[in-house]
Amino acid sequence: MSTIEIQERHDVVTQLRDPAHAARPTVEVHGVSKWFGTKVAVSDVTCSFGPGITGLLGPNGAGKTTLLRTITGLLRPSEGRVSIFGTDPRKDPSVYRRIGFVPEDDAVYGHLSARQLVRYAAELSRHDASPAVVETAIARVNLLADADRPIVEYSKGMRQRAKVAAALVNEPDLLVLDEPLNGADPTQRAVLIAIFHELAAAGRTIIVSSHVLAEVERMTDRVIAILDGKLAAAGHIRAIRAAMTHIPHKVRIEADDPRILARALVDVPAVVGVHFQDGGLEVETSNLAELGKAIPAITVEKSVRVTRFEPVDASLESVFRHLLSIRR
Amino acid sequence: MTPLLAIVRVTVRQLTGRTRLIGFGLLNLVPAALLAAVSRSAHPSALDLELGVLLVVPFFALVIPTTSLILASSGLGDERRDKTLSFLLLRPINRLEIVVAKTIAAALVSAGFASVGALGLSLTWVALGGSLDVFPPMLAGAALACVMYSAVFVLVGNVLAKATIAGLIYVLFFETVLVQELPRLASASLWRIGLGATLATMPEHFPARALLGALGEWIPSVGSALVVMATITVIMVAACTILLKRTDAL
Secondary structure (H helix, E strand, O other): OOHHHHHHHHHHHHHHOOOOOOOOOOEEEEEEEEEEOOEEEEEEEEEEEOOEEEEEEOOOOOOHHHHHHHHHOOOOOOEEEEEEOOEOOOOOHHHHHHEEEEOOOOOOOOOOEHHHHHHHHHHHOOOOOOHHHHHHHHHHOOOHHHOOOEHHHOOHHHHHHHHHHHHHOOOOOEEEEEOOOOOOOHHHHHHHHHHHHHHHHOOOEEEEEEOOHHHHHHHOOEEEEEEOOEEEEEEEHHHHHHHOOOOOEEEEEEEOOHHHHHHHHHOOOOEEEEEEEOOEEEEEEOOHHHHHHHHHHHHHHHOOOEEEEEEOOOOHHHHHHHHHHHHO | OOHHHHHHHHHHHHHOOHHHHHHHHHHHHHHHHHHHHHHHHOOHHHHHHHHHHHHHHHHHHHHHHHHHHHHHHHHHHHHHHOOOHHHHHOOOOOHHHHHHHHHHHHHHHHHHHHHHHHHHHHHHHHHOOOOHHHHHHHHHHHHHHHHHHHHHHHHHHHHOOOHHHHHHHHHHHHHHHHHHHOHHHHHHOHHHHHHHHHHHHOOOOOOOHHHHHHHOOOOOOHHHHHHHHHHHHHHHHHHHHHHHHHOOOO
């Protein structure tokens, strides 16, 4: 790889670092780094989270869990600072009244039942731990039928739901979820995602970390991507993709006469390549907006009717794949 | 229920699983069985002193330390091992409450097992012709020792993954071998402090004076035992609280 290419890729990453800040931040991360001995797990991350769902993305070992644990105050930042609702959680534990946390690990008290776990969580949060409140939290995650069995007998998905119920019982304003859908079956996933949407709609801040991109995409379109402990990209998925100008966008175009359209598109400066695929065209363009402007003119000039125009690589997965390729 | 009481309740449950109940229950009854067995073969002239030693020394020197240190190091150690510590730390409670609750729970469970052992020994003592009035001093001294071991080993369990091994080395090497060689260190031996309180409050017919040799140079009294216990407990709880506050919860 030439120096110029490296510089270009560096520029792309720099460009993608553009404001990772929520409009109404409830959680602010300022220049946070965290290292363990000589291993740097998180490096100079600055971002913020506000009401709604934000996906925290990254491959395994990227530093997501370390960042989440630093945000919640479980880990002390080596550098930088974190504030939640304007407070440093390590200095003022009272802020935890407003926080619910679902850890990634299979960390749960196996000897307790879900009912006992949720009650314990409510008591520790100085929240109403009455049977009705506990029952409501358990019912929310569809676990009532098994609420009195010891958690050690639960499947992984059920344990996840028990942890989510325990995190919800104090009606938190901030919910931090580390891989919350791990082990849950499709029905359970749908239930949990619906709960997160409901809370987000009610103005709660939800930070959800996951390496299953399709799930994050079902929950939110605002993401923060972490690669090698660094903030690689932040914002809305389409905006991140749009900023990756060095990687051609792919657009699926269907028309009544694809051949005429293809010939015309080859002459458009922003078009990098045109391929016939499944009766339509897959067009690679360096500038999606320019291509969008060129299409109406072509349809008039060549009397071609375009029936479909759809970017096909603006999905979270493809964006993430591009980010990984930049890293490499 | 306050968070402190809730942590005590759940920790007591954690520490009293079926295996532990049976294991520690039996362990605490071993000195009584030993006392009963030896009493049959002992020479009548040596009976008072020999049985007096057997009544208290194995119980205080081995059974109470072993039970307490294993249970106490599980207090926070198991939370770290099972990665459930975040469940406690991400709550609107200060670290002191967590450490105090864990220490109380460990001390309660240890003292519970110790009371079974003390009762077994006292009943055996009664069967050998003694009286049941040895039971309250034994229980009090045992409780004192349990509190100290709990305070120390909740801290050690929070810091070391192999806290039980470290504890056994402390008990078997420092408290047993080293203090025997260097009696000046006796006041740093937790079981001797508990035993001191027990001997100081034993009924007059018990050969307590003859057992003082087991305590090294430390002169037992209830007051001094209480002061040492309070000092050790406060220092350990404070140290553990600071560590829990300042270190990462991995």
